[in-house]
Amino acid sequence: xxxxxxxxxxxxxxxxxxxxxxxxxxxxxxxxxxxxxxxxxxxxxxxxxxxxxxxxxxxxxxxxxxxxxxxxxxxxxxxxxxxxxxxxxxxxxxxxxxxxxxxxxxxxxxxxxxxxxxxxxxxxxxxxxxxxxxxxxxxxxxxxxxxxxxxxxxxxxxxxxxxxxxxxxxxxxxxxxxxxxxxxxxxxxxxxxxxxxxxxxxxxxxxxxxxxxxxxxxxxxxxxxxxxxxxxxxxxxxxxxxxxxxxxxxxxxxxxxxxxxxxxxxxxxxxxxxxxxxxxxxxxxxxxxxxxxxxxxxxxxxxxxxxxxxxx
Numbered sequence: 580x581x582x583x584x585x586x587x588x589x590x591x592x593x594x595x596x597x598x599x600x601x602x603x604x605x606x607x608x609x610x611x612x613x614x615x616x617x618x619x620x621x622x623x624x625x626x627x628x629x630x631x632x633x634x635x636x637x638x639x640x641x642x643x644x645x646x647x648x649x650x651x652x653x654x655x656x657x658x659x660x661x662x663x664x665x666x667x668x669x670x671x672x673x674x675x676x677x678x679x680x681x682x683x684x685x686x687x688x689x690x691x692x693x694x695x696x697x698x699x700x701x702x703x704x705x706x707x708x709x710x711x712x713x714x715x716x717x718x719x720x721x722x723x724x725x726x727x728x729x730x731x732x733x734x735x736x737x738x739x740x741x742x743x744x745x746x747x748x749x750x751x752x753x754x755x756x757x758x759x760x761x762x763x764x765x766x767x768x769x770x771x772x773x774x775x776x777x778x779x780x781x782x783x784x785x786x787x788x789x790x791x792x793x794x795x796x797x798x799x800x801x802x803x804x805x806x807x808x809x810x811x812x813x814x815x816x817x818x819x820x821x822x823x824x825x826x827x828x829x830x831x832x833x834x835x836x837x838x839x840x841x842x843x844x845x846x847x848x849x850x851x852x853x854x855x856x857x858x859x860x861x862x863x864x865x866x867x868x869x870x871x872x873x874x875x876x877x878x879x880x881x882x883x884x885x886x887x888x889x890x891x
Contacts, residue, residue: 583626608772627643668702668703761773767881776790822857823857824883840854
């Protein structure tokens with residue numbers, strides 16, 4: 580359904596995607612995993628035909644570069660940043676985007692109901708919560724019943740409850756035969772939605788693992804390398820077992836938070852909406868104490884065990 584062969588993309592001298600090869604058959608769900616700048620979003624934009632690239636991409640048999648419009652007709656896309664006009668009515672937004680796509684809508688109510696927005700068609704977009712806006716974006720992406728769904732960090736701005744509900748909604752779609760390609764920084768999303776995980780580093784697809792076996796041991800370690808977290812924990816000092824904390828916080832405070840943690844003796848690596856912090860088992864609480872003293876609010880967190888820790 581999606582074929583990516585030798586794809587590279589440069590921005591000036593910066594090589595954002597470097598010779599990626601990836602085949603995604605019909606009905607498979609594939610997650611892209613990696614640090615900020617690993618090339619996930621750029622690769623997605625190449626698949627959508629939104630940027631020029633070297634190599635070859637086909638979607639449902641259509642060349643994404645030469646026949647981009649036809650290829651995109653087979654794709655529903657939900658970006659991380661939504662571009663709705665806030666004063667537009669919800670039902671009218673559905674009809675507006677349907678007209679842009681050139682598809683008909685038999686029932687706006689049914690379209691909204693399919694994503695849990697029944698009864699909200701008369702509201703303005705600005706009246707919707709963040710999770711509801713993402714549901715609206717998904718409803719619009721599915722107009723015309725495309726066989727491919729592409730998602731780019733779609734839960735990054737949602738709270739924990741909103742993420743769980745949205746992932747549950749997507750999980751219900753995964754059994755409908757659609758092909759799914761998505762980028763995520765959250766292990767629970769990857770394991771819930773993907774069948775296969777492609778780990779990207781510095782623009783390259785460096786390895787693949789089954790999603791069922793994807794754990795914190797495959798997380799991204801400090802230094803920008805996609806390696807086992809065991810080595811990352813060892814970098815903190817001493818031996819023993821440990822874990823990797825994935826701390827989620829507002830984007831504007833991540834650099835300050837990383838500096839505070841490093842001053843406290845921890846490594847900290849930017850990753851999506853937060854930081855990856857390797858810790859020994861007995862020191863898991865210390866990063867939270869450091870950030871609290873610096874008045875930096877942690878909005879959510881995950882504890883990603885290392886392979887050695889999981890075996891206990």
